[in-house]
Amino acid sequence: MSSPRTSRALFLTILLAPFVLIFSVFMLYPLAQSAVLAAHQTYGPGTREYVGAHNLSLLINDPLFWKALKNTLVYTLGSLLIQLPIAFALALALNSPKLRGRSIYRLVFFSPQLMGLVFVSILGVLAFEKRMGLVNRSLAWVTGNSELLELDWLQEHVMATLVLLSLWLYAGFNMIYFLAALQNVDRSLIEASEIDGAGPIARLRHVILPSIKPVATFVVLLSMIGSLQLFELPYILLDSSGGPSNSGLTVVMYLYQNGFELGDLGYASAIGWALAIMLIVLALIQMNMIRRQERLG
Amino acid sequence: MSKPLLHKLALHLGLIALGIIVLIPFAWLIIASLKPSEAFFSALFLPPGDGLFGVDWGALTLDNYTNLFGLGFGRALLNSIFYSSAAAIFATLFCASTGYALAKFRFRGNGLLTLLILGALIVPPSLLIAPGYELLYDLGLLDTAWGLLLPAFAPAFGVFLFRQAVLQSVPDQLLEAARIDGCSELSIFFVIVLPLIRPMIGAFMLITFLAMWNNFISPQIVIQSADKQPLSVAIAQLRGVYRTDYGLLMAATVVSVAPVALLFLILQKQFISGLTSGAVKG
Numbered sequence: 001m002s003s004p005r006t007s008r009a010l011f012l013t014i015l016l017a018p019f020v021l022i023f024s025v026f027m028l029y030p031l032a033q034s035a036v037l038a039a040h041q042t043y044g045p046g047t048r049e050y051v052g053a054h055n056l057s058l059l060i061n062d063p064l065f066w067k068a069l070k071n072t073l074v075y076t077l078g079s080l081l082i083q084l085p086i087a088f089a090l091a092l093a094l095n096s097p098k099l100r101g102r103s104i105y106r107l108v109f110f111s112p113q114l115m116g117l118v119f120v121s122i123l124g125v126l127a128f129e130k131r132m133g134l135v136n137r138s139l140a141w142v143t144g145n146s147e148l149l150e151l152d153w154l155q156e157h158v159m160a161t162l163v164l165l166s167l168w169l170y171a172g173f174n175m176i177y178f179l180a181a182l183q184n185v186d187r188s189l190i191e192a193s194e195i196d197g198a199g200p201i202a203r204l205r206h207v208i209l210p211s212i213k214p215v216a217t218f219v220v221l222l223s224m225i226g227s228l229q230l231f232e233l234p235y236i237l238l239d240s241s242g243g244p245s246n247s248g249l250t251v252v253m254y255l256y257q258n259g260f261e262l263g264d265l266g267y268a269s270a271i272g273w274a275l276a277i278m279l280i281v282l283a284l285i286q287m288n289m290i291r292r293q294e295r296l297g
Numbered sequence: 298m299s300k301p302l303l304h305k306l307a308l309h310l311g312l313i314a315l316g317i318i319v320l321i322p323f324a325w326l327i328i329a330s331l332k333p334s335e336a337f338f339s340a341l342f343l344p345p346g347d348g349l350f351g352v353d354w355g356a357l358t359l360d361n362y363t364n365l366f367g368l369g370f371g372r373a374l375l376n377s378i379f380y381s382s383a384a385a386i387f388a389t390l391f392c393a394s395t396g397y398a399l400a401k402f403r404f405r406g407n408g409l410l411t412l413l414i415l416g417a418l419i420v421p422p423s424l425l426i427a428p429g430y431e432l433l434y435d436l437g438l439l440d441t442a443w444g445l446l447l448p449a450f451a452p453a454f455g456v457f458l459f460r461q462a463v464l465q466s467v468p469d470q471l472l473e474a475a476r477i478d479g480c481s482e483l484s485i486f487f488v489i490v491l492p493l494i495r496p497m498i499g500a501f502m503l504i505t506f507l508a509m510w511n512n513f514i515s516p517q518i519v520i521q522s523a524d525k526q527p528l529s530v531a532i533a534q535l536r537g538v539y540r541t542d543y544g545l546l547m548a549a550t551v552v553s554v555a556p557v558a559l560l561f562l563i564l565q566k567q568f569i570s571g572l573t574s575g576a577v578k579g
Contacts, residue, residue: 011482012398018387019395020410022451027417030428037428045434090315093308101309107565108316111323114558115550116511118529122536122550123326126543134325137341168319229423232513236533252423252514259427260518268427276424283419 037269044263055270065271067246068254071159075250076227078163079170080220087171087219091178092204106179109172117169121236124165128153128237154237158248162233174219181215182208214293221286225279231256251275330547331357337543361548370549372524373531377510378556380442380527384449385506389498391450396459397490401472411460417453430518440521449509455501462497463490503564510557528553 038055040048059065090109094102115123127134131149139148153161185208193203209216231252234243242249242257251271259268328342336344336356346353398404399411429448430439438444467490475485491498513529520526526534532549539545 008482012402012404014483015394015398015486016410019391019451019456022391022447023414023417023453026429026432026448026451027420027425027453028413030425030432031417031420033428033431034424037431042431045431093312096308099308105312105316108319111558112319114561115554116507116513116529116557118511118513118533119550119553122532122546123322125536126329126546127322127325132338132543134322134341138321141341168322172319225421229421231423236536239537255423255426256514259430265427265431269424272421272424272427276421279421280419283421287415287419 034269034272037266038273040266042263042265045265048266051266055267058267059270059274064246064249065251065254065274068242068249068251069274071246071248072228072230072250074159075162075166075230076224078159079166079227080223082163083167083171084174084220084223086167087174088178088216090171090175091182094175094179095182106172106176109175111172112169113173115169117232118236120165120169121233124161124233124237125154128161128165155244158234158238158243161237162230162248165233165237166227170223174223177215177219178212181212185211214289217289218286221282221289225282225286228275228279228282326547326550330361330544330551331359332544333358333360334542334544361544362552364545365548365552368535369523370528370531370535370552373526373528374552374556376525377527377529377553380445380516381506381509383442383446384509385502387446387450388452388455388505389502392452392455392501393459393491393494393498394486395456396461397463397467397486399456400460400463401467401469414453414456418457426514426518433519439519440525441519442525444519445516448515449505449512452505455505458497458501459494462494467493499564503560506560507557 037048039050039052041051041055042048093099094105099105112120126132128136130136130152133153135153136149136151139151140146151157189207189211190203193207198206229252230250234248234250235253235256237243238248242253252275255268255271255275258271259265325342329337332340332344333356343352344356346356348354399407399414433439433444436444438447471489472485475489480488510527511529512527513533516527516530517533520530523531523534528549532546532553535549536546
């Protein structure tokens with residue numbers, strides 16, 4: 001018979017070993033390697049050549065990187081400014097008391113999330129096609145203007161296409177968070193404001209918005225973190241290129257092109273770090289908020 | 298009609314109109330997957346004809362689906378089911394056990410491990426693409442199922458979620474009572490702890506399953522052989538080769554999305570509660 005002490009140690013090892021082992025090998029080790037790689041140039045895997053800070057100066061002077069960053073930021077801002085107000089408005093509409101069929105509406109607006117990004121991208125390629133696509137044919141039918149059939153989304157309006165697709169995909173997803181927050185707003189506060197004679201706008205500004213601020217900030221940060229890593233949509237919509245004069249090139253696409261089409265994993269890691277620094281700042285803000293919320297809750 | 302009633306009616310009309318706009322792409326997708334190419338170009342939705350509701354029902358066909366499976370798409374479907382199930386089962390098991398150990402046991406390294414896991418939460422996945430690929434190359438795991446699955450077995454946020462779930466819903470007294478009754482630690486974990494955190498298990502399994510199903514960049518980098526590709530990579534390649542065969546691409550999208558949509562519809566309550574559990578209390 002083993003002593004209780006060793007059997008407890010054995011049990012803990014069984015609980016922890018699989019995760020700790022895999023986590024160390026496939027998370028911590030590559031994380032450390034990403035810093036090392038960023039100071040190397042490679043010609044495919046296993047061919048490192050030390051270049052020191054060269055990648056950094058390359059990056060700073062790389063017009064394509066800046067173009068990719070600009071595109072990514074435009075997409076991020078575009079999708080935040082259009083998508084989040086719509087998501088919030090949907091949540092407000094669904095939050096009205098005694099609304100019949102709320103769960104059905106919620107499911108309908110959420111349903112695009114059932115499709116993964118790749119599959120949405122394939123649908124997008126077909127829907128935004130000139131002449132044949134759903135979007136142009138609907139536009140032409142609604143307006144009666146057949147010139148709209150010739151609208152070339154995938155060549156001339158790449159950013160608009162990306163923002164519209166992500167609106168369809170994510171508005172309902174973010175609505176879920178807003179709706180959950182709205183349903184947690186203290187009803188007595190709302191009733192008190194009604195008794196005080198506050199109109200709907202004043203109520204929104206002074207009662208509802210302050211009480212959902214933590215969730216709203218969480219949603220904004222989550223959307224930013226996701227948007228900054230945009231890859232699948234433009235990669236498939238633009239057929240693995242950056243689109244006409246790289247108008248749809250994103251940072252992660254540029255990372256992918258350098259690492260896997262040109263074989264320079266070192267430069268790819270440097271790009272990864274440039275993006276990671278931005279994302280880590282955002283994520284730290286987010287975690288700080290969650291912790292503060294937990295303390296309050 | 299009274300004013301509140303009018304408001305209500307306007308609200309419903311607005312919501313229904315928006316709902317239709319959201320759902321139209323699905324209808325278009327499904328109908329187009331059933332049409333031969335000629336009909337795809339002529340009608341936006343159902344082909345007009347002499348049948349019921351003025352629709353030529355006879356023009357609809359399953360040919361796109363037969364062609365699709367003739368091209369070996371069924372293999373990709375099976376691969377996706379295998380990868381996603383394996384990731385869901387093992388990630389849940391490993392994360393739940395680690396989360397339990399961190400929440401309920403005091404041992405040397407507990408604080409450090411918790412800190413590392415919290416730190417890993419903020420590492421963006423795109424940072425690990427290049428070094429992760431090189432690691433798989435060094436280990437000889439490129440173009441293997443292990444190369445795709447092993448990194449997916451230990452997501453840091455899973456441990457974080459399960460640690461929270463155990464802290465919230467597994468009381469210490471219950472564990473102590475079970476120990477006094479002579480329960481072994483292993484049976485305490487399986488018989489007492491896991492059932493108590495079942496809502497989180499359901500939500501997390503679904504989330505990992507969907508994440509693997511929809512994952513594109515990892516299999517795109519790791520898997521080269523056609524017979525090992527999941528749906529996400531297979532459909533992207535299909536699009537590269539058959540770019541004008543709209544019906545075929547539509548059918549491929551339907552086949553790729555339908556299984557997870559069905560799974561989601563069955564388990565939607567758990568999914569949505571899991572989704573918001575990190576952000577919203579109550």
